[in-house]
Amino acid sequence: MLARILSISLIIWLNLVNVNAFSQSLPLDSSYTVEEPSRYLLLDKGLQFRITKAINSMYDFNFPVAEHDFAVLAYQYPDHPLPDFLMALGYWWRIEVDVTNEKYDDIFIQYLDRAIEKAEEIYDEDETNKEAAFFLAAGYGFQSRLYSERKSWTKAAWSGKNALKYMELSRGEEEFNPELLLGDALFNYFSVWIPEHYPLLRPVLALFPKGSKELGLQQLEQVAANAFYTRVEAQYFLFRLYASEEKKPYEALRISEYLHSKFPNNPYFHRSYARHLYTVGRWPESLAQSLEILERIDAKQVGYEANSGRYASFYVAEYNRRIGDMVTAKRYYEKTVAYGEESESQESGYYLHALVQLGKIEMDAGNKKLAKKYFKEVKRYAKRKHPAHKEAREFIKKNKL
Incomplete structure (x- = not known):
């Protein structure tokens, strides 16, 4: 139990990113070009509009449509980690529906490994590249998340350690801040929650900065309202915390109702909505x-x-x-x-x-x-x-x- 909670104490800080777009939809077209590309693909506004439909399809469990568009993205950007990371996210949501089902584990890890490998190549060429560090933090964070579910504590801790390293290196790019705020929000909340529920871990948490559950919830609401890439992940954590820890069932219902209306074919959001009702x-x-x-x-x-x-x-x-x-x-x-x-x-x-x-x-x-x-x-x-x-x-x- 102690090993598991130690692992979780890392993982909750490290689940940094889940990609979501919710605004206007434009089709992903291989002929589309960006006139003034940003240094970072994640900050390319044209690309954000182009992948909105694909990402929304992924969250709505229309994987053939999503993965077709992700394949086009991979053709356009063969050396960038984004397409493989998006493919991994699609398999994560298949896992999330029933985390005891291990049938998607291998392919999920394979896509994350490929995303990490491509991000490492970019990072090795330019250690100031915040986007590469961002994908390394996210990739290792999701690996740690799965390994903790499988009780592979050594792997979870190793991946978590790497995620923490790259999370710190990814800071400093102002436009990334709304996305990185999710990691801060989770740390602020759970750094207080863990010692409240597991007193044995208080000495361990004493080595970290002091958190605040209230600030963590405020930051999660901020991310849920303003972020582009981490919006759904923040909403996911919010309705779970409001339903269980915060005893605010109507707030949980508010969020799950929105998510179900936005993604009506997502079974996780569907059953959460039924539960909160x-x-x-x-x-x-x-x-x-x-x-x-x-x-x-x-x-x-x-x-x-x-x-x-x-x-x-x-x-x-x-x-x-x-x-x-x-x-x-x-x-x-x-x-x-x-x-x-x-x-x-x-x-x-x-x-x-x-x-x-x-x-x-x-x-x-x-x-x-x-x-x-x-x-x-x-x-x-x-x-x-x-x-x-x-x-x-x-x-x-x-x-x-």
């Missing part, structure tokens, strides 16, 4: 979104899989339980369990709570044997301190199962 008590709307998610899973829409199904089935089950339709509630609790097992998420709260509710439903129906089976499954997968484990123990004791 459920959290604030807008249950009919959560029900509608959840049923749509389940329909998309049945239709085998790209990115919609068992992990999203576990969320959506649970919200549908809960809605029907609240209105007293226990037949439908039971069916969707069963789907929650099935999706949880398919995605190997038996320790998740939704899976465990679905088992508890199924046990109660069977108990009310006089099926004590089946009810006991469900509660035993809860005790099998839940940690003893988990509320579901306690509820299962007490129910078994009270009803002498």
Whole structure:
């Protein structure tokens, strides 16, 4: 656990960049030329407009369109790290939907390696090139992020160390500042959050500058409102922090609603929107979104899989339980369990709570044997301190199962 948190303490500072564009769209055309190119490709306004459609397609899980345009970009700029980095981002979002799925790991790392290699060649020729340092920091940061998910702590720490090195070297170009602010925002927030939750790490964090959660949130809002390349990444962190740590569910809903409206086919944003609707008590709307998610899973829409199904089935089950339709509630609790097992998420709260509710439903129906089976499954997968484990123990004791 200590190794993991040490790694995370680096990674949260190092997840520097995710490319996003949200303004006007112009088609990516191989015949298009920039009249006055910037020294740095990232600061080329013409290019920013040209890749907007491709990047929006990537976030909306239309990968064929995005990757076609990224391939054109690679043809135009064969020695620049940007095209490979964008291809890697597309695979990161495939991973993000269900981080337990490792099928995209190798190709994600391959594209990052290529982006890093090209950035290193530029940097070796000119160590004042801030753009090269920027891509090196971003590339190593994303590698560290994946390796931490895979519990490859040595690789995560090595990549994190490199990312930190190049992050510092990428500073100093004023036009990059809105993008680099994301790293500062995450550091400010988590440098306070980590010692609050993991006191053993206080001596380690004491070696770093003092942060501020309030400043970190302000900076994230700044990036989310003003940055070009890191906008979506900042919004992603904001709605997660508002939903869990800051206990501001309406703020989380505000951001996830915007992201879902902007990228309606992104399953991560879709299920987050359904979740935040459920959290604030807008249950009919959560029900509608959840049923749509389940329909998309049945239709085998790209990115919609068992992990999203576990969320959506649970919200549908809960809605029907609240209105007293226990037949439908039971069916969707069963789907929650099935999706949880398919995605190997038996320790998740939704899976465990679905088992508890199924046990109660069977108990009310006089099926004590089946009810006991469900509660035993809860005790099998839940940690003893988990509320579901306690509820299962007490129910078994009270009803002498």
